[in-house]
Amino acid sequence: MAKKKTVYFVTGCAGFIGFHVCKILLEKNYKVIGIDNINNYYDVDLKINRLRILKRNKINFKFCKVDICNFKKLEQILIKLDKFKVIHLAAQAGVRYSLKYPKAYIRSNLLGFWNILELSKKYKAEHFIFASSSSVYGENKKIPFNENDSTDNPIQLYAATKKSNEVIGYSYSSLYKLKITALRFFTVYGPWGRPDMAIFKFTKNIINNKPIDVYNKGNHYRDFTFVKDIAKGIILASFRKDKKNFQIFNIGNGKPVYLKKLIQILEAILKKKAVKNFLPIQKGDMKSTYANTNKFNTTFKGKFVSLKTGLIEFVNWFRDYYEK
Ligand SMILES: NC(=O)c1ccc[n+]([C@@H]2O[C@H](COP(=O)([O-])OP(=O)(O)OC[C@H]3O[C@@H](n4cnc5c(N)ncnc54)[C@H](O)[C@@H]3O)[C@@H](O)[C@H]2O)c1
Numbered sequence: 001m002a003k004k005k006t007v008y009f010v011t012g013c014a015g016f017i018g019f020h021v022c023k024i025l026l027e028k029n030y031k032v033i034g035i036d037n038i039n040n041y042y043d044v045d046l047k048i049n050r051l052r053i054l055k056r057n058k059i060n061f062k063f064c065k066v067d068i069c070n071f072k073k074l075e076q077i078l079i080k081l082d083k084f085k086v087i088h089l090a091a092q093a094g095v096r097y098s099l100k101y102p103k104a105y106i107r108s109n110l111l112g113f114w115n116i117l118e119l120s121k122k123y124k125a126e127h128f129i130f131a132s133s134s135s136v137y138g139e140n141k142k143i144p145f146n147e148n149d150s151t152d153n154p155i156q157l158y159a160a161t162k163k164s165n166e167v168i169g170y171s172y173s174s175l176y177k178l179k180i181t182a183l184r185f186f187t188v189y190g191p192w193g194r195p196d197m198a199i200f201k202f203t204k205n206i207i208n209n210k211p212i213d214v215y216n217k218g219n220h221y222r223d224f225t226f227v228k229d230i231a232k233g234i235i236l237a238s239f240r241k242d243k244k245n246f247q248i249f250n251i252g253n254g255k256p257v258y259l260k261k262l263i264q265i266l267e268a269i270l271k272k273k274a275v276k277n278f279l280p281i282q283k284g285d286m287k288s289t290y291a292n293t294n295k296f297n298t299t300f301k302g303k304f305v306s307l308k309t310g311l312i313e314f315v316n317w318f319r320d321y322y323e324k
Pocket of ligand 1: 012016035036108112
């Protein structure tokens with residue numbers, strides 16, 4: 001009898017990173033059950049159009065519109081699964097939004113996270129992989145950020161929820177021997193990107209001759225990471241072979257640039273000068289992010305494209321999606 005293949009249960013499948021993860025899994029012929037509540041934090045059409053692409057695979061992709069805060073509905077799906085791995089990406093993302101709408105973060109990132117974790121334990125997931133964030137490094141002054149550095153000083157609620165996820169995850173791995181991997185992503189960009197993020201906003205405004213808001217005179221230092229590299233990295237991590245129940249990995253490019261440099265590269269690709277509206281640093285913003293990638297790269301042999309290559313692919317997608 002043929003061996004039953006593991007099913008991937010992906011939360012946040014209509015989101016930016018979730019879409020790319022599902023797409024690669026489907027290309028590799030895995031069965032994927034994707035869930036998302038398609039909330040309106042940003043343009044819902046973008047989420048629906050990502051889903052439309054995934055739904056083309058009628059054999060291996062199944063979508064359920066579910067909120068991760070609805071334990072009962074989640075259980076109805078997970079109870080039916082035999083061998084499965086969980087890739088938990090659904091969350092309230094964004095740093096600035098957390099200053100205005102803190103409750104959304106408590107709801108999805110704490111209660112929703114716990115629901116998925118508890119059900120992963122109850123129905124014996126083979127592996128629970130989830131999205132943490134470079135924001136957990138908070139006030140850490142030492143760069144590059146190493147997985148062992150202190151994360152005791154998050155500077156906004158979003159980061160605090162991600163740090164909590166890591167701590168709660170650790171306790172479950174220890175109590176119930178559930179295999180858990182926390183992945184700290186560093187500023188992700190690329191095709192099908194999030195409209196609330198800098199690269200998306202800059203590209204849109206430069207193309208439309210509108211000014212771009214540049215905080216802190218462009219002196220933020222960011223480790224921009226291409227979404228397809230992140231998605232491949234998540235899938236590689238889902239095959240983690242070591243015996244440790246709980247592991248944390250940075251997934252970042254490891255080559256940070258100043259925001260002002262990023263703007264120059266974008267201007268060159270778009271062949272247009274940006275009109276810059278300089279603004280002071282925002283509350284809760286980290287001045288720099290920089291991943292030490294040794295742990296991830298030695299374990300998984302991760303590969304990362306250059307910022308210029310990734311930006312060209314993003315701009316090509318942007319023009320194709322919005323201008324045709
Ligand atoms: N994009 C980045 O730069 C970045 C960096 C670090 C960490 N992360 C983390 O990676 C994950 C994916 O981020 P993304 O950039 O793809 O964001 P995204 O907002 O595009 O995707 C998240 C998806 O989850 C869904 N979702 C949110 N709350 C939900 C709920 N209560 N129930 C069901 N679905 C819900 C949303 O509708 C969305 O489609 C998030 O956990 C985020 O915090 C992202």
